[in-house]
Amino acid sequence: MTTSAKINGWLVNTAIQSTDCRSKPDIMTENFFQNNCLALEPYRGIMFAMTNSIPILTIDGPSGSGKGTISRIVSQKLGWHYLDSGALYRAIAVAASWNDLDLADPSALVRCTFDTDIAFEDEEGSELKIIVNGADATHELRTETAGAAASAIAAIPEVREALVERQRSFAKAPGLVTDGRDMGTVIFPEAQFKIFLTASASERAERRYKQLIDKGVSVTLDGLLREILARDARDSQRTVAPLKPAHDAVSIDTTGLAIDEVVQRVLSVVQAK
Numbered sequence: 001m002t003t004s005a006k007i008n009g010w011l012v013n014t015a016i017q018s019t020d021c022r023s024k025p026d027i028m029t030e031n032f033f034q035n036n037c038l039a040l041e042p043y044r045g046i047m048f049a050m051t052n053s054i055p056i057l058t059i060d061g062p063s064g065s066g067k068g069t070i071s072r073i074v075s076q077k078l079g080w081h082y083l084d085s086g087a088l089y090r091a092i093a094v095a096a097s098w099n100d101l102d103l104a105d106p107s108a109l110v111r112c113t114f115d116t117d118i119a120f121e122d123e124e125g126s127e128l129k130i131i132v133n134g135a136d137a138t139h140e141l142r143t144e145t146a147g148a149a150a151s152a153i154a155a156i157p158e159v160r161e162a163l164v165e166r167q168r169s170f171a172k173a174p175g176l177v178t179d180g181r182d183m184g185t186v187i188f189p190e191a192q193f194k195i196f197l198t199a200s201a202s203e204r205a206e207r208r209y210k211q212l213i214d215k216g217v218s219v220t221l222d223g224l225l226r227e228i229l230a231r232d233a234r235d236s237q238r239t240v241a242p243l244k245p246a247h248d249a250v251s252i253d254t255t256g257l258a259i260d261e262v263v264q265r266v267l268s269v270v271q272a273k
């Protein structure tokens, strides 16, 4: 059975099959689709206007630019909420792999996006925990395999569209710090503070290498560099929401900078306004 709907100009055709992305196979029914996508459509502008009064700091940039580390520290210093948008795409990738979904089957992946429960447990002093369909997926989510699958899934327009409201719902008082690829361009174009973090590909590969070696994961620097370059190319060349700085973003090149220095620069952008 298939159902189709137009969401913001995208025609979404969704085949409803018996295999599902979680243990509740009936969740993606035609009614579920209509109620959750089409019913929200008229309110999208209102909901976004409501979030506009909340201060939002977007930090976009390529893999390994330090977005995640910097964003979380800055959110804790400001006492604002934090959204790691890449974790959403990674969570869909992990849920898809748990269910043996084919990365070349967009309709199964769109259904998986709607079906997957994703929760964050964000406590100062410990790693951000990501719970996918009730199971702790924090470590699986951070693997290069999940990153590469997330990047492939993130190129599907309907998957991105299905995640728009989920991401915007994180904008809550007293404020939000969020990192990703399109936070300042697509998800929160009206954000008051926008940063674009960059760093040379070799430095990004080295940072990632250290992180993974510290976690006991065996990788090679060359392999990581190749993966980073491939992911950069895919993320910046895709047609929907490609990785690029918002026209009003402040760019910070973090090559050779310590974490504290980058945090200070980001905070100074917020304090300067």
Ligand code: C5P
Residues within 6 Å of the ligand: 063, 085, 086, 087, 089, 090, 147, 150, 151, 152, 154, 155, 179, 180, 181, 182, 183, 231, 235
């Ligand atoms: O930031 P992170 O490496 O965790 O993101 C994983 C992948 O998810 C990225 O390579 C990118 O393709 C995708 N992504 C995206 N838009 C975002 C965040 C992540 O397309 N806002």
